[in-house]
Amino acid sequence: MNHFISVDQLTNEQIYQLLESATKCQSNEIKIPNQLFVANLFFEPSTRTKMSFSVAERKLGLEVLDFQPETSSLTKGESLYDTVKTFESIGANAVVIRHKADNWVEELEGFSIPIINAGAGTREHPTQCMLDLLTIYQEFDKFDNLNIVMVGDIKHSRVARSNANTLRKLGANVYLSAAPGYEDESLPFPYITLDEAVEFCDVVMMLRIQHERHVKKHETSKYLERFGLTKERERRMLRNAIILHPAPINRGVEMDTELVECSRSRIFKQMHNGVYMRMAILMYVLEEWGIINENLVKEC
Numbered sequence: 001m002n003h004f005i006s007v008d009q010l011t012n013e014q015i016y017q018l019l020e021s022a023t024k025c026q027s028n029e030i031k032i033p034n035q036l037f038v039a040n041l042f043f044e045p046s047t048r049t050k051m052s053f054s055v056a057e058r059k060l061g062l063e064v065l066d067f068q069p070e071t072s073s074l075t076k077g078e079s080l081y082d083t084v085k086t087f088e089s090i091g092a093n094a095v096v097i098r099h100k101a102d103n104w105v106e107e108l109e110g111f112s113i114p115i116i117n118a119g120a121g122t123r124e125h126p127t128q129c130m131l132d133l134l135t136i137y138q139e140f141d142k143f144d145n146l147n148i149v150m151v152g153d154i155k156h157s158r159v160a161r162s163n164a165n166t167l168r169k170l171g172a173n174v175y176l177s178a179a180p181g182y183e184d185e186s187l188p189f190p191y192i193t194l195d196e197a198v199e200f201c202d203v204v205m206m207l208r209i210q211h212e213r214h215v216k217k218h219e220t221s222k223y224l225e226r227f228g229l230t231k232e233r234e235r236r237m238l239r240n241a242i243i244l245h246p247a248p249i250n251r252g253v254e255m256d257t258e259l260v261e262c263s264r265s266r267i268f269k270q271m272h273n274g275v276y277m278r279m280a281i282l283m284y285v286l287e288e289w290g291i292i293n294e295n296l297v298k299e300c
């Protein structure tokens with residue numbers, strides 16, 4: 001049985017099933033009848049992912065075990081492995097983990113409960129990718145031949161890594177756009193300028209400058225004008241093109257603050273979709289591991 005670590009582990013069919021399941025969660029009340037505990041282990045700050053997992057779990061009728069690293073035995077030197085082992089021992093049926101290390105997953109072999117990746121360093125953010133896919137699919141009803149550009153701090157972005165490969169697998173044409181020093185040459189996608197991208201892309205996915213992962217602080221006073229989404233660039237976008245951003249947003253840096261809530265922006269829609277996609281992922285994982293039976297899940 002697989003933990004939910006990367007979107008790469010899903011077939012296209014499984015991705016479409018998750019999109020369908022998230023859509024169903026949006027329109028129906030779905031309850032898991034058994035008493036099941038899910039632990040949200042966030043070792044790195046989060047607002048959206050942590051809180052939307054909590055809402056998703058409560059909507060499904062799951063018991064949420066909240067965890068604050070600063071008041072946990074982590075402060076006494078307990079390892080990630082022993083923390084997860086503790087939750088497994090006290091009866092957690094699944095754990096959701098965010099951690100700043102790229103490779104924390106490799107420390108966690110041999111567990112008898114499923115682990116869901118809620119963000120691994122600069123490497124992967126599969127649940128964000130899935131909610132982004134849902135948002136794009138709601139808009140265009142397809143991925144095939146869509147032109148999608150990811151713009152910003154590609155080098156430090158786990159969102160870019162998860163999204164780029166998956167969108168290509170689904171048939172989209174993926175482009176990257178980055179200021180000098182923010183490129184990641186290990187990603188095999190063409191780089192274009194944002195001025196080029198706005199003329200033909202259906203989706204402009206802005207990414208945050210990840211100051212917390214930079215060794216040296218970067219100057220950003222001219223960033224918006226040179227590399228960001230200004231109102232002038234937004235005016236040149238295709239009529240039906242949309243703007244995404246996983247958030248949090250450096251308003252006025254990667255995009256003009258007025259564009260955050262403009263008619264093209266689906267940024268708050270992404271957050272809304274996050275709850276339903278995380279419900280779908282929790283059900284998928286619990287079913288895969290034989291913890292719940294699809295036939296016993298109640299649709300009200």
Ligand code: CP
Nearest residue numbers: 046047048049246247
């Ligand atoms: N998009 C995202 O992962 O946001 P948080 O860091 O607030 O969870």
